[in-house]
Amino acid sequence: MSILELDNVTLKFGGLTAVNKLSFSVEQGEVFAIVGPNGAGKSTVFNLISRFYDPYEGSIRFDGHDLLKQKASGVASFGVARTFQNIELFDHASVLQNLLVGRHRHRQSNFLSELFFTPSVKRQEMQNRQLVEEIIDFLDLQAYRDKMIAGLPYGVRKVVEVGRALATDPKLLLLDEPASGLSVEETSDMRWWIDDIRRQMGITVLMVEHDMGLVSGVSDRVLALADGAKLALGTPSEVQSHPAVIEAYLGKAS
């Protein structure tokens, strides 16, 4: 059963067609990777799903809901979480606070109950903390729990961002270049985490990634994009050996 469906989606910035009649669907429980050269429209696809952009035409459906009817802040409520290519954490807050913001979509309390910090708010906070603590254990962030983001190394921030997305308790996780800027070791950690996210937590993963080692290591299916259009779709090895993909990356043999 497909959890996310993009149908004939087009996005134009002025005269530039960033995404051109793109259709694909992501199946429940798979790791789906999008690859392509720079400027192919990979991150734009993510921003379309997150509703930062309005598509020119086409439809985006998630889990039976029409995402295009939602505001950008409403997408998370269906269970879509994402990370960003250039880390977008809350820099002047601690790791713990960042992860707790992830719990925001499960907020039961209102302004008045929070103002008086009623027992129900306290219970909610305890529960949030417990769930966040599980994510901290999962991602080995114990040492950084009370550290400010502004002082953390890049690799740790990348992991915190994945953690914050996991804290929303998503059905679909969008990872925008989870391994960019990571060392070989950190990349292999990320690979096991993505595997565990899918297997243990049962979360569908859609990722944009340039590191073909990571892509072929974890993903079930790969979509290759160039100039906003679909080039090839299939298993990692199929896509890597697809003539159109090789042409897009290396150019045509003359």
Next chain:
Amino acid sequence: MRIIFKTDYMQDIRPWKDGYQLSLYLLLLLVMIAAPFVIDDFYLGELTNVFVWALAGLGLMVLTGHTGQASLGHAAFLALGCYINIILIEQGLPFMVAFPIAGVLTGVIGMVVAVPALRLHGIYLAIATLAMSILVDDIIVLTEPWTGGVGGKYAPSVNVFGVMIDRWGTPREFFYLVLGVTVIVTLGYINLLRSPLGRSFIAVRDSEVSAQAMGIDVARTKAISFAISCGITGLAGALMGLFSGAFNNETFSVVISIQLLMMIVIGGLGSIHGAFFGAIVVGFLPQFLSISKEWVGGVFGSNTVAIPGLEFGIFGMILIMFILFEPMGIYGRWLKIRTFFELFPFYRKDMFKRQKSYLKTERLR
């Protein structure tokens, strides 16, 4: 070296870290309660002034320090709170009813006024709110039948739980009124900061894009922040009106707005402590200057001369010093000193160094 050993989530959820910290704050509260019996009426008045400013600073801190929206219009909300409170009292409402209504009404008006400004960022928002500050002067003059216009109004004695309180007649009781309001507002503020709403403010301040991706409605959060901020400022304005005794359209000028913003920058943006530290500087600086002027006069044997604009000159210089050398304000400096002793001898010089990053969200920093 002090190590806090955490064994329970409550240690992070409750407002104090450990019993030692709690006892320090309780001691501070006790000192404040005892203050009227120790210091004379003049300094008690100054202390009251500090608390009124701190309350106004808390109001602006919600908006600028925690939600990252600069406002140069908060004098307008001080005026609004002040006039609503007095007008309601003149209509025959008791103070205990008029005062909260002044806060709530100012908050609602603040939110309504702010909605069109929500799409503006940083300096543009500051300019838009600056306009509010200038407009309110004219509005007070134009609505003379209610506000008394240029002639102004006088604050009556107010009845709190059967005790008649007057700034000049009963300075002690007035101090306790201001202290009580400040403590209650501060506790509410602390509660908000440790719940989802406070975290969503911080999220909007630090990255609007990812706040949205986490399911936070940015426009709505900003509107709520404006409402809370203006509400607290309205309460501060009402107290400020009672404190000054008489006020007119020029009492809440744009200079007050700027002073308020400077105050929380000097105190330290993004912390409750900052509002109080800043208020101490703003509240005591004029006294400090006049005392030091006399001292200088005494040393050099000359008469004390009034130097126009000296106060603002010194104030501006302090502000520039802080922005250059301690952008995190007095509270930031205090944190460094405290961490130095807590971690002694393991404190590193670059422990609080912030990584230079490109401005992601437009904000006042």
